[in-house]
Amino acid sequence: MSLLVPDWTYNYSEFWNTIRRRNLWLIKIRYFAAIGLLSFLFLGKFLFQLNFTNVQITSISAIAFSIFLYNVFFQVIRKYILCDPVKFNCMHLSLLQMLADLVSLMLLIYYTGLIESPLYVFFIFHMVIGSMILPGVIIYSICAVVVFVYSLLIHFQRIDIIPTHSIKGLLVNPVNYTLSYDIIFVLVFGMLMFLTVIIANRMARNLLKREEQLRFALEQLNNAEITKQKYIMGVVHEIKSPIAAIKSLVEVILKKYLGPINGSVEEKLMRINLRVDEGLELINNVLRISRLKLLEQTFFEYFDLKETFRETIKQKNDLISSKLLDVKIVENFQNGMNYYGDKALISLVFSNLISNSIKYTDNGGTIWIEFDKDQSYYIIKIIDDGIGIPEKDLKKVFEQFYRGSNLKDYKSEGSGLGLSLVKEIISYHNGEIEVESPSKLSSDNRPGVCFIVKLPATLGDNMLTEKVSLIRGKI
Amino acid sequence: MSLIAIIDDDPDIIEATTLVLKSKGHKIITASNPEDGYELVILNKPDLIILDVMMDEPDDGFFLAQKFRKEKVKTPILMYTSVSKAIGFEFGAGEMVPVDDFVEKPISPDEIIEKVSRLLN
Numbered sequence: 001m002s003l004l005v006p007d008w009t010y011n012y013s014e015f016w017n018t019i020r021r022r023n024l025w026l027i028k029i030r031y032f033a034a035i036g037l038l039s040f041l042f043l044g045k046f047l048f049q050l051n052f053t054n055v056q057i058t059s060i061s062a063i064a065f066s067i068f069l070y071n072v073f074f075q076v077i078r079k080y081i082l083c084d085p086v087k088f089n090c091m092h093l094s095l096l097q098m099l100a101d102l103v104s105l106m107l108l109i110y111y112t113g114l115i116e117s118p119l120y121v122f123f124i125f126h127m128v129i130g131s132m133i134l135p136g137v138i139i140y141s142i143c144a145v146v147v148f149v150y151s152l153l154i155h156f157q158r159i160d161i162i163p164t165h166s167i168k169g170l171l172v173n174p175v176n177y178t179l180s181y182d183i184i185f186v187l188v189f190g191m192l193m194f195l196t197v198i199i200a201n202r203m204a205r206n207l208l209k210r211e212e213q214l215r216f217a218l219e220q221l222n223n224a225e226i227t228k229q230k231y232i233m234g235v236v237h238e239i240k241s242p243i244a245a246i247k248s249l250v251e252v253i254l255k256k257y258l259g260p261i262n263g264s265v266e267e268k269l270m271r272i273n274l275r276v277d278e279g280l281e282l283i284n285n286v287l288r289i290s291r292l293k294l295l296e297q298t299f300f301e302y303f304d305l306k307e308t309f310r311e312t313i314k315q316k317n318d319l320i321s322s323k324l325l326d327v328k329i330v331e332n333f334q335n336g337m338n339y340y341g342d343k344a345l346i347s348l349v350f351s352n353l354i355s356n357s358i359k360y361t362d363n364g365g366t367i368w369i370e371f372d373k374d375q376s377y378y379i380i381k382i383i384d385d386g387i388g389i390p391e392k393d394l395k396k397v398f399e400q401f402y403r404g405s406n407l408k409d410y411k412s413e414g415s416g417l418g419l420s421l422v423k424e425i426i427s428y429h430n431g432e433i434e435v436e437s438p439s440k441l442s443s444d445n446r447p448g449v450c451f452i453v454k455l456p457a458t459l460g461d462n463m464l465t466e467k468v469s470l471i472r473g474k475i
Numbered sequence: 476m477s478l479i480a481i482i483d484d485d486p487d488i489i490e491a492t493t494l495v496l497k498s499k500g501h502k503i504i505t506a507s508n509p510e511d512g513y514e515l516v517i518l519n520k521p522d523l524i525i526l527d528v529m530m531d532e533p534d535d536g537f538f539l540a541q542k543f544r545k546e547k548v549k550t551p552i553l554m555y556t557s558v559s560k561a562i563g564f565e566f567g568a569g570e571m572v573p574v575d576d577f578v579e580k581p582i583s584p585d586e587i588i589e590k591v592s593r594l595l596n
Contacts, residue, residue, distance in 0.1 A: 237529070240557055240580075245487035247581035255584045257494045280581070 016083035019090045022133055023078055026097055030071045037064035037108070044167070051168035059111040063104055070100050094133045102126060102146060106153075113166045115154050115177060115185060123150075123189075124196050131200035143197045147190040154182055229290040236290070240283045247276045281355070288348060289421055305337035305346070305378055305455065306371055312350040313369070319358050326366045333373040339455060345425045346455075352418040353382045353451050360449070361386035366441055377431070377454040388447030389437040397435055398423040431455040477595050478519060481505045482512030482539070483527035483555060488582065492525060495584045496591060509539045516548060523594055526574070527555045544573040551575045551594040555582070 041060055044050035052060070074097055081093050105126065109117045123146055130139040156162045158179070177185075250273050253261065261269070313320070313327060320327055339346070357367045361384045370381040389397060398419050426433045432454040438447035479496055483489050484507050493503045504519055506512035509530055516524055524543070528536035540552050552574040576590050 237557060241485060244557055244580035244582075245485050245491070248491040249487055251581065251584055252491045252494050255495075257498050257584065276581075 016090065019094060019133065020078075020083070023074075023090055023093055023097070026094070026129070027071055027075050027078065030067060030074075030097075030101070034064045034068040034071065037067070049169050053165065053168070056111050056165055056167065060108065063108050063111070067101075067104050091133075095138065098126065098130050098134070098142070102142065106146070106149060109150070110153060110162075111165045113164060113170070114150075114157050115182065116164070116166055116171060116175070120150070120189065123193060127193055127196045128200045131197050132204045136201050136205070139197055139201060140194075143193050147186075147193050150189065151186040154186060158182060233287060233290045236283050236286045240280070240287075243276060243279050243283065247273065247280065250276065285352075285418055285421055289424070300340060301343055302338060302340050303343045303346075305339045305380065306331075307336075308343060308347055309350050309369060309371075309380065312347055312354055315351070316354055316358060323358065323361070324364045325358065325361060326364075328366070328368050330368055330370040333371050333378075335373075337371065337373070337378045337457075339378065339457075341429050341455070342425075345428065349422050349425050349453065350380075352422050353453070356418060356451075357382055357384040357386060357449075360384070362446070365446070368441065373457060376456060376458055378457045380453045380455075381450055382453075383439045383441050383448065383450040385439070385441040385443055385446045385448040388439070388442070388449050389435065391437070394435055394437060398433070426453060426455070429455055476500045476502060477522035478502045478504065479523045479525060479591070480512070480515050480519065480521040481525045482507075482509070482515070482530075482536075483525070484508060484530040485527070488527070488555070488580065491582060492587060495582075495587050499588060499592075501591075509535045512539060513542065516543065516550065521550060523591060524550050524552045525555065525591075526552055529557065540574050553578060553590055553594055555580055 037060060041052060041057060045052060074093065078090070078093060081088065081090050083089050102123075105119070105122055109119050112119055127139070127143055130142060134142075153162065157164050158177075250269055252258065254266065254269055254273065310329075354367070354369075361367060366385050368381070368383040370379075370383065372379040372381070423433055434452040434454075435449065436452070437449040439450035440448075442448045479501050481489050481492050481503060482505070483492075486507070489505050489507070493505065496503055504515055504521065506515045507530075512526070515521075526536045526540060528534065530536065532538075536554060540554070543550070543552070554574040554577050556577055557580040575594055578586055578590060
């Protein structure tokens, strides 16, 4: 069994996928082959005036029918045959298919005149296919057996051990092939077969080798990315420790554990606290991006998008009330938004978007959260009447480290990491995000911004998981 | 009044925690590495251990907590982590991580007081 399966393919899913795809492809074209054979009988008789004998009609029809039957069989068992290298697998199915096809073709050629049959050219086609799928030693052996059997049958035909099933009407007069013709035919046929296998096999092998090199390079690239992300996480952690210590001490002072403090000191300490929070948010964003790129798994579960959004707003309540913002939830879609996704990541999306709105909306401003649904998406809009985004910047907002050109003199620092992270998470979930500015809440000098998050409402679990693992594979 | 052991390699975190907990009348003993922390706990038998996850090594805290449990030290453990739950590295107390609760750094006085008093009761 293992002769068929090279060692390096054991953990290489792309190789097995290719084999499975090729098997299906072979099965599909085989149906056409069966139909083609019956058309050959039909068109041959009525278009080319060929005069098939009863034996030929019966045998060619029987071959076409048996091709159809074993093809149905292959199609059915294909679903149950897995890619386990040590068991009967899809590679063995390829070999079985090839052997069945070659036997059918040999019989077909026999019933159409052997040396007189133009159908022998199809052997070349099979050799090319075989070279692409099967290991060298197997396809060379198959090639040798085909050449030997075909030559033997031609010889038996010459010495009248087997009858010649000439197609009447294909050749005008009975043709008497000389022995030299037979010998030259067999030699040319054999050479053609072997040359085809040598060239096709070599090409296929080179392709596989190059694919392997590519795979290796990709693996190295992935490893380099993982190392980089781990390094970033390590460094960022180191940076987080002193900032966390500063914040902890400032909190202790602000909460008066060291005794009373005067008003102006308290105000400055509160300012320090705010800036430290921004620093921590930035650090957490970098950590989140690294985590997103490092982890092989996401944690998918069912949760309600509305509920998750409300929890997020609750966490920001202090900030919202300190800026006297008017936050309103508009439910255009009344029902629950049951969703299957990574709750921690989706919460991050909401948290980043609402933080942005809070940060870039002046005291006393308005923020609307709108829940909606169309045929295929849950739609969540975060709308504010803040400073907005200049039109020329709208396309760039989701790029890493982008900061709006109108923020240069703005008092609040932003990292420019949040929105690229938001976009990445939403893409992970097969969703979309758009941004509009001015928003519908805009006033004279406050254009505002509207972020529209669309998350698929009807995506099946399997489909989503598959999609996510696919994306993971690319990172 | 309870005796609380704080094991953390960051002196400022120790100080901030100490200030908060002393204000509630607790007695505090401290150590800045896992070895000293182990001795501190064995010798003084505190009512609560506050333990940092990352000290010399990224998972020192976990190992120390496991060691305590293996040696039948049943003192409640409150673990400090600097890894955000929000980024998805959410720990759950269990056999692998035999602690009673977590506090994420930076520490907030109210949260510490609340969790410490819950664990002490």
